Amino acid sequence: MSSEAAVRLAEIACELCIEAGIGNLTMRAVAERAGLTPPAVVYHFGNREKLLLAALEALRQRLLATYQAIVAGLRAEAVGDMDAHSAICAALIELVATEGRAFAASDDMARALAVTAQAQQAGAVVAGMYGDAETFWRALPAVDALPEDARVLCVAVPLGLIPYAILDRVAARRNAMIVQAITRLFARLHGAAVILRETAGDLAPLEDEARPEGKQQIVEATIRLSGRLGIAGLTHRNIAKEAGLSAAATTYFYPTKEDIVVDAARVVQMRAIDAVIAGHVPPPKFPSRIALDADSEERSELAALTAFMNAAAMLPDLGNLAATFRWIRGLAAVRWLRARGYAVDRLDGIIWSSATTPLTRKALLLPKAQRAAFLDDTAEIWLHRLFGQS
Structure with a gap:
């Protein structure tokens, strides 16, 4: 996928997956948004699987641009003395707000491609996305000053919080949860005493109902x-x-x-x-x-x-x-x-x-x-x- 037209079509396919889910990605849908006929999309990609793979790569590039913008903003002179805890909270809140749906879409796209002829290429893109994410979290202010075993968890926990955070559509409540979770993470990493809260809900295993x-x-x-x-x-x-x-x-x-x-x-x-x-x-x-x-x-x-x-x-x-x-x-x-x-x-x-x-x-x-x-x-x-x- 080298031509400028193919790149733009892949970006449109990526947008459709984020907006409506991969079930709605078709050659026709991409063609309609691009103002083209379906054969024009087929010409560049051949089939839907290859189009989906191109969309996944476009999504990787989209996230990479977002990462770079967030790091640049947090490393600006005005906030150059920000500590790692604050940087991770700020970055995670921004990332969830701007690209939360993109992360959900990327997971669905990767899973769909894993059972196709494009599985190997998709795996390489996914591996690259994990590398991009690791580089991003490590590049945040003051994170490089943490011990290596703490840095590893400061990559994994924020990345894993994203699919949970995007379940909450109330921004203020979602952001409060992010701050609470990252604050507890740093308390645990520093071996600080924490005040345990009573766990809401029944901790007993779920029991399935007897259905007709x-x-x-x-x-x-x-x-x-x-x-x-x-x-x-x-x-x-x-x-x-x-x-x-x-x-x-x-x-x-x-x-x-x-x-x-x-x-x-x-x-x-x-x-x-x-x-x-x-x-x-x-x-x-x-x-x-x-x-x-x-x-x-x-x-x-x-x-x-x-x-x-x-x-x-x-x-x-x-x-x-x-x-x-x-x-x-x-x-x-x-x-x-x-x-x-x-x-x-x-x-x-x-x-x-x-x-x-x-x-x-x-x-x-x-x-x-x-x-x-x-x-x-x-x-x-x-x-x-x-x-x-x-």
């Missing part, structure tokens, strides 16, 4: 389809077809699409985390059991959970689902950390969940044989750095 056969079929069909179509592509009709039921059956059990998605998301959350840790004291090498399947690929339930979270952040009609995910964020991590013997609260759970999100993504970029050991060994080092010996 048809209702259960609809939930299972929704989970399967979400991985192939994205949440935006779900309809009562195609869910019914996937479930082998009539459209009337889906509307009988679930009047709206959001009702289906919320119930399916609850099941996915339970399967992704609760079913793994319920009733067990987690052994040392446990993160890989949560994140990876027997073939060292990402567990399908965890992948579906991420897809649901991204959709909740991007789609206005899934506001209730976004609120649900904000509520449960960190609660499973609290159970896990307490079972390991750490005195923590939900804010610590949010920090730990945030740290392990990019850690899992980085592990998946490695050869399969290295993934579990990298994930478990790094997580153990980070646990001790944040919370001390259990």
